[in-house]
Amino acid sequence: MATTTRTTDRGTAYFPRLAAERLDIALCRASAAVARAADAHATEEGLGVGQHLVLQMLDAVGPCSQQTLSEELRIDRSVMVGVCDDLEQAGHVRRERNPRDRRSYAVTITDSGRRRLARAQALIPAFLDDTFKVLTSDERGQLSAILAKLLQAGVGGPR
Amino acid sequence: MATTTRTTDRGTAYFPRLAAERLDIALCRASAAVARAADAHATEEGLGVGQHLVLQMLDAVGPCSQQTLSEELRIDRSVMVGVCDDLEQAGHVRRERNPRDRRSYAVTITDSGRRRLARAQALIPAFLDDTFKVLTSDERGQLSAILAKLLQAGVGGPR
DNA sequence: TGCAAATCATCTGCTGTCAAACAGTCTGTT
DNA sequence: AACAGACTGTTTGACAGCAGATGATTTGCA
Numbered sequence: 001m002a003t004t005t006r007t008t009d010r011g012t013a014y015f016p017r018l019a020a021e022r023l024d025i026a027l028c029r030a031s032a033a034v035a036r037a038a039d040a041h042a043t044e045e046g047l048g049v050g051q052h053l054v055l056q057m058l059d060a061v062g063p064c065s066q067q068t069l070s071e072e073l074r075i076d077r078s079v080m081v082g083v084c085d086d087l088e089q090a091g092h093v094r095r096e097r098n099p100r101d102r103r104s105y106a107v108t109i110t111d112s113g114r115r116r117l118a119r120a121q122a123l124i125p126a127f128l129d130d131t132f133k134v135l136t137s138d139e140r141g142q143l144s145a146i147l148a149k150l151l152q153a154g155v156g157g158p159r
Numbered sequence: 160m161a162t163t164t165r166t167t168d169r170g171t172a173y174f175p176r177l178a179a180e181r182l183d184i185a186l187c188r189a190s191a192a193v194a195r196a197a198d199a200h201a202t203e204e205g206l207g208v209g210q211h212l213v214l215q216m217l218d219a220v221g222p223c224s225q226q227t228l229s230e231e232l233r234i235d236r237s238v239m240v241g242v243c244d245d246l247e248q249a250g251h252v253r254r255e256r257n258p259r260d261r262r263s264y265a266v267t268i269t270d271s272g273r274r275r276l277a278r279a280q281a282l283i284p285a286f287l288d289d290t291f292k293v294l295t296s297d298e299r300g301q302l303s304a305i306l307a308k309l310l311q312a313g314v315g316g317p318r
Numbered sequence: 319t320g321c322a323a324a325t326c327a328t329c330t331g332c333t334g335t336c337a338a339a340c341a342g343t344c345t346g347t348t
Numbered sequence: 349a350a351c352a353g354a355c356t357g358t359t360t361g362a363c364a365g366c367a368g369a370t371g372a373t374t375t376g377c378a
Contacts, residue, residue, distance in 0.1 A: 027302070027303060027306050027307070028193055028194050028196065028197030028198075028208070029194065029197070029208060029212065029232075029233065030306040030307070030309060030310045031190035031191070031193040031194045031197075031306065032190070032191065032194035033233060033309070033310065033314050034190040034306075034309060034314060035188065035190040035191035035194065037314050038188070038190075049188060053188065065326075065327090066326075066327065067325080067326060067327080073188075074188065074192060075365095076365065076366060076367090077326080077327070077328085078327090078328070078329080078330095078365085078366075078367085079364080079365060079366080080327090081327065081328060081329085082364090101325090101326080101373080101374070102326095102372085102373065102374085103325065103326040103327070103372065103373045103374065104325085104326055104327075104373095105326085105327080131314060132309070133312075134308055134309065134311075134312040135305060135308060135309070139301070139304075139305050139308070142298075142301045142302075142305065143186070143301075143302070143305050144186060145298075146294060146298050146301065146302050147186050147189040147190065147193075148186070148189070149293055149294060149298070150189065150192070150193065150291070150293065150294070151189050151192065152293075153292075153293040155192050155193060155196050155290060224356075224357090225356075225357065226355080226356060226357080235335070235336060235337090236356080236357070236358090237335085237336075237337085237357085237358075237359080237360095238334080238335065238336080239357090240357065240358060240359090241334090260343080260344070260355090260356085261342085261343060261344085261356095262342070262343045262344070262355065262356040262357070263343095263355090263356055263357075264356085264357080
């Protein structure tokens with residue numbers, strides 16, 4: 001049937017086709033999709049990605065200022081305020097003034113926080129297996145290495 | 160100098176170190192950084208990533224409804240309204256009612272839109288070279304293939 | 319010592335995304 | 349024909365991220 005205005009119908013699969021051909025702006029959009037998947041899992045589980053990262057780092061390296069957390073985890077300072085608020089209110093973190101520099105806090109993970117972290121960590125393998133199930137083991141390793149490299153190079157701005 | 164509360168000092172490089180070790184929540188955060196880099200470049204250049212993708216697709220496959228654009232490009236319908244508003248106001252796109260289905264528009268790229276697209280496309284290689292300069296050619300190919308694979312698998316939800 | 323500049327945490331305003339609700343239109347069944 | 353249900357585009361409200369300004373504190377320098 002002839003129509004003057006030919007409108008593309010469903011099932012064109014334009015986006016994946018384009019993406020497979022070359023690395024361009026579209027692929028940066030794909031990165032956002034991966035990030036969204038993590039956010040969705042995190043909110044569903046009840047512990048935001050930011051909160052998770054903070055607990056992870058505090059557990060690994062000990063008490064930190066919000067500034068240090070902010071820089072290392074690439075989370076904006078003003079956002080870190082709310083993240084620490086939530087963690088503190090949940091009792092997963094203590095905020096004590098650093099006696100050597102009373103401008104900053106010494107944010108410390110509590111036992112409750114450590115238990116919460118362990119619980120969240122336990123769910124990650126299943127999430128990753130599900131999210132990246134279409135990738136081979138090699139591809140997962142490649143993705144990991146590549147993103148780490150980009151991070152170290154400071155892609156995406158300083159914060 | 161001994162202190163009771165040991166606060167981690169600058170330069171720990173905790174995040175990259177963690178990221179390099181294993182694929183976990185932190186790496187999904189890295190994906191967000193890549194997406195941010197593209198957004199920053201786009202706004203600086205004056206044509207948003209969403210607008211760019213819409214022009215790209217309209218140029219490639221012809222007139223589409225906003226719904227089709229939305230699904231293929233993984234942009235929320237309600238966001239697509241604004242994207243098309245901006246493109247239409249700039250004269251890069253025409254919105255005509257589809258006579259066969261008056262619910263939908265037939266969004267069509269104009270000559271102005273085609274010129275704008277060409278101008279934006281011309282800047283992409285330089286942006287990519289800069290953003291991914293720390294990657295080898297092989298790694299770029301791997302990243303491209305992996306993200307495309309994830310896209311086809313529908314990572315990040317339907318929209 | 320005294321003062322300018324930098325630093326840390328916080329707050330405010332702006333922007334963009336998403337979910338849900340809505341009006342108009344189409345499709346299929348009776 | 350009549351009506352229920354699905355679809356398209358739009359609006360609204362809630363929410364997160366980021367830039368810039370602010371108050372309190374520290375550091376560096378004259």
